[in-house]
Amino acid sequence: AQSVAQPEDQVNVAEGNPLTVKCTYSVSGNPYLFWYVQYPNRGLQFLLKYITGDNLVKGSYGFEAEFNKSQTSFHLKKPSALVSDSALYFCAVRDGGAGSYQLTFGKGTKLSVIP
Amino acid sequence: GAGVSQTPSNKVTEKGKYVELRCDPISGHTALYWYRQSLGQGPEFLIYFQGTGAADDSGLPNDRFFAVRPEGSVSTLKIQRTERGDSAVYLCASSLTPASGNEQFFGPGTRLTVL
Numbered sequence: 648a649q650s651v652a653q654p655e656d657q658v659n660v661a662e663g664n665p666l667t668v669k670c671t672y673s674v675s676g677n678p679y680l681f682w683y684v685q686y687p688n689r690g691l692q693f694l695l696k697y698i699t700g701d702n703l704v705k706g707s708y709g710f711e712a713e714f715n716k717s718q719t720s721f722h723l724k725k726p727s728a729l730v731s732d733s734a735l736y737f738c739a740v741r742d743g744g745a746g747s748y749q750l751t752f753g754k755g756t757k758l759s760v761i762p
Numbered sequence: 763g764a765g766v767s768q769t770p771s772n773k774v775t776e777k778g779k780y781v782e783l784r785c786d787p788i789s790g791h792t793a794l795y796w797y798r799q800s801l802g803q804g805p806e807f808l809i810y811f812q813g814t815g816a817a818d819d820s821g822l823p824n825d826r827f828f829a830v831r832p833e834g835s836v837s838t839l840k841i842q843r844t845e846r847g848d849s850a851v852y853l854c855a856s857s858l859t860p861a862s863g864n865e866q867f868f869g870p871g872t873r874l875t876v877l
Contacts (some may be wrong), residue, residue, distance in 0.1 A: 651804075679863045690766075690853065691805070691868040698863035737804050743863065748793065749818060750866060752804030 649674040651740050653753035660728045661761050668723040668736050668756045676744025680721040682712055685735040685755070694736075697721060698743070708732070728760045764788070766869035768854050774875045775844055783839040783872045787856030794837050795866055796829055797853040805853055811837060844876045 650673045660666045672678055679698050683691040695706025697714045705711045712723045721738060735757050739750040767786045775781050787794050793812055797805035807821040811831045819829075826844075831837040841848055851873050855866035 681865060683868070688870075690870040691855075693865045693867065696863060696865055739804075741863070748810055748857075749795070749807035749821065750797075750805075751807070754802070754804050 649740050649742050649751045651738050651751055651753035653736075653738055653756045655756050656754070657757045657759065659759045659761060662730055663727050666725050666728040666732070666758065666760070668738075668758060670721045670723065670738030670753060671719050672721060672738070672740040673719065674740050674742045676742045678714075678719075678721075679741040679743045680712075680714060681739040681741075681750065682706065682710070682721075682723050683737045683739065683752075685737065687734075691737065694723070728758075730760045730762050733758055733760045766854055766856055766867055768852075768869040768872050770872060771870065772873045772875075774877065776877050777844060777846060779844050779876075781841050781844055781874065783841075783852050783874070785837045785839070785854030785869060787835065787837070787854070788867055790858070791856035791867075792834070792859055793857045793864075793866075794831060795855040795857075796837070796839050797855065799851045799853055799871070801850075808839070841874075844874075846876050849874055849876045 652671045681696045682694040697704045702714045735755045737755045738753045769784045795810045796808040799805045809829050810818040814834045826842045829839045851871040853871045855868045857864040857866045
């Protein structure tokens with residue numbers, strides 16, 4: 648079984664400040680980890696992924712995430728938040744060693760960037 | 763290029779009726795996925811197709827739900843005898859292949875409301 652926890656329903660950050668959206672996961676095999684963003688009335692947009700290699704992954708719109716195997720975490724970060732980053736963020740995991748390719752998502756974290 | 767498209771964008775139906783939701787994946791993507799997103803939750807996996815065949819239907823909640831992909835491109839999710847609890851946003855995603863951690867690209871979703 649695989650699962651994702653996003654412990655914060657909402658994160659508020661001032662524009663220009665660094666932001667972190669937390670994610671922890673549980674999976675039997677090798678974790679394939681993803682971050683998606685959802686804007687109101689729009690579909691999920693892919694931000695970045697970790698499959699293997701460097702623990703620090705860089706993605707779209709200046710976002711990055713750090714894979715930490717010992718803490719089973721994959722936190723999303725950005726050095727300087729923009730008001731336009733305000734959206735709903737989802738972390739997802741897939742078992743890279745299993746035969747199924749379904750993603751398991753967290754409940755989402757609403758990010759509000761305050762001007 | 764064109765992304766994943768879903769029709770209709772909204773569907774309102776009465777309890778007990780039959781509905782069909784359509785997904786048109788990105789051209790050349792062999793893998794297609796259906797998810798369901800309830801209010802305040804992350805997407806939940808329903809079914810995954812590799813080509814024309816359903817490779818994993820473990821997420822379908824019961825036998826009222828069925829999906830097809832007869833020519834390996836467009837897919838239709840079919841719900842019989844709809845119930846109020848089926849109300850949700852139904853998301854379709856596609857990926858180039860399911861392997862190598864390829865990210866899934868999501869459509870805008872179909873919002874189903876069962877009265």
